Amino acid sequence: MSIRDGESTKKFGGLMRVARYLVERRLLDIGQYTAQSTRNPNIFLTIARSMIAIAQISLLALASADQYFVPVGQNSADAKCSGDVSGFSLFCTIDIDRQVTAYGILVLLVVIASGFKPRLLSWVHLYVSFSISTAIALPDGGDQAVMCIAFWLAFASLNDPRTWGWDKRAVPNTKSTVQSYFDSISVAAIFALRLQMAYIYLNSAIAKFPVDAWQDGTAMYYVARMENFGSVTVLGDFLRSLTSVPILTASVTWGTMLCEIALALGLIIGGRFLYVSVLISITLHLAIAVFLGLVSFAVIMVGGVLAAGSLQLQRLRSDILIYKTLTRHPAQQGDLLFRNAGE
Template identity: 40%
Template sequence: MERSVRRFPAESRALGAGRTTIALAQASILLFTPASHLFVPVGGAETEVSCTPPVQSLSLYCLAESADRQFLNWVLLALLLIVASGILPRYTTVLHFWASLSIGQSISLPDGGDAVAQVVTFFLVLACANDRRTWHWQRSRTGPRDELRKGSVWQGLAWAGWWGVRLQVAYIYLNSALAKLPVGPWSEGSATYYVARMENFGAAGLLDELFRWTTGITIIALLSTWGTILAETLIAVFLVRRGSRQALAALISGALHVLIIVQIGIVSFGFIMVGAVVCAASRGIDTYAPRFTSLLPRRARGTDGGRAVVGEARPERVGVSGG
C-alpha cells in the first residue's frame, strides 16, 4: 500500500480533464436552463428550497435565501467556469463540491448526473489534496522537494480520494447493469425499442427517425439493449483493474454516453458520467496516453524529422513524466 501511495500521480492532467468535463456539464445546466425551470412546484407543494441542516443548509440557495435565484445561478455558473479553467486545483475542488452540493440539494428537478457529481466532487477534494500546481493542465513536477511530498499525509489523502472515486463510479455502473437484468424489456432485449418511442423521453432531433427505424430491426434492438448492459459491466470491472484497462473503461464510457446523447439527449448527465469515469481512470490514462501519442505520425506528435519542435517536449520525456 505504501508503494502504491507513493506512485500515485497526485498531479494528474487526466484527473484535471475529468474535473473540467464535469464542471462544464454542470455549467451547461445553469447556462441554458432559467431558474424558473429549475425551481418548480412538485406534487402541489410551493416552490421552496429545502434547507434541512446540516447538509442542505450549506447550499448557496439556503445561505442566500432572500437573493434572486437567477442571480444565484449566475454565481454558481461563474464558480463552475473557474473550476473548469483548471486554476489552483487543490483549492477549487472545495468550490466545486460546494457548487455541486448547491445544485444537487436545492433544484426541484435533479437528474442522476447531479447526484453523481455531488459524490464524485466530494472525493475529488481529497484526490487533489496534494496537487500544488497553478493549473491542472501542467505536467507533474519531479524535483527533489516533490519526491519528499509523495511521502506526506496529503499524498495518502489524495490516494484514498482517488480510490473513493474509482469505487463509487464502478459501483454506479455495476448497480445500473444489475438493476436492468430483472426488468422484462431489458432481459428480453427490447428496451431500446421502447425507449426510442417514448413520448417525453424518446429519440429526438435530426436523427430521431433513423433511431426509430434502426431499433425496429430485431438484431439491432437486441445488440443495443444487451450491449448497454455489457458496456456498463465492463466499465465497472475495468475501473477496479490496473493500467490500460482503466483507460479502456474511459473509452467505453465515452462511446456509450455519446450514443445516448445523440439518441435521446440528456447531455449534461452524459458528460458528467464521462468526466467521472475519466477521473476514476486517471492513473491508467496518465500511463497509457503518452504511449498512444508515440504511435501517431511525427508531425502529429509535434516533431519533424526526428527533431522536436520548439516549445514541445520529446515523446520519451512525456512518457517519463506520466502526465
C-alpha cells in the same frame, strides 16, 4: 564496424532503455508512484474536472432557475431547504433571488472549469455540486453522480499545488511529511473513485435485471419513443427505425447492460481492462448524448471515468512521451531520462 552498424547499435541500445524503463515503471509501488505524482501533474484530473464543470455550466446557462424550482407533488416551487443537509445549499444560505444565486454559481463553475487553483477550487466545486443537487426540485442522475465524483476529486487534488491545472511543467518535490500524506490521500481517493464509478455502473446494470422490458430485450424500443427526452432530428428517426427491428432492439438493449457490466469490471480489475472501460464509457455516453439528447449527463459520466482512471492514463501518456523521446534521440537522452525516472 561500419557507421551504419554503429548507428543501429545506438538505436538498439536506446530501445532497450525504453523497454527497461517501461518495465521498471510497472514495478513501482504506490509509495514510489505518489512520490512521482507531485513532480508529474495528473492532467487527466484537470480534464475530468473541467468537463464536469462545463456540463454543470450548460445546465445553469441554458435554462432559468425557475425551470429547476417547480412544484413536485405537494411541495412548493421553493428550493428544498427543509432537510438537515439541504439547508446548507447556496440556494438556502443566501437570502437573495435564486436566479442571482444561479448566476453566482455559474461564475464559480467558469473559474473551476478554467483549471485555476485545483487544490482549493476542488472543494468549492464539491460545495457547488452539493448546492445544485440537494436544492433543485428536478435533479437528474448526473447531478447525483457529480456529488460523488466531486467529493473524491477534492481529496485527489490535495497534492496539486499548481496555480493552473493545465500547467504541464513538473512540480518541485518537497518530500515533506505533509506532502507525502497529501500524495497518499490523493492516490487513495482516485482508487476510491474507481470503486465508486464501478458501483454506479454495476448498480445500473443489476437494477435492470428484474424489469421485464430489459429481460425480453424491448426496453430500447420504448426509450427511443419517450416524449420527455430524445433526439428529434434525423438521428431520432434513425434510432426509431433501428429499434423497429426486433433483433436489433434486443441487441441494443442487452448490449447496453453488457457495456455497463464490462465497464464496471474493467474499473475494478484495472490494468489494460481499465483502458477498455474508458473506451466503453466514451462510446456508450456518446451514443446517449447523440440519440437521447442527454448531453450534460454523458459529459459528466465520461469525466468521472476519466478521473477514476487518471493514474493509469497519466502513466500511459508519460510512457508514450518517453518512448517518442527515446526513439528519436536514443543515444543522447536515454540514460538521462532513465536516471530521472529512478529518483
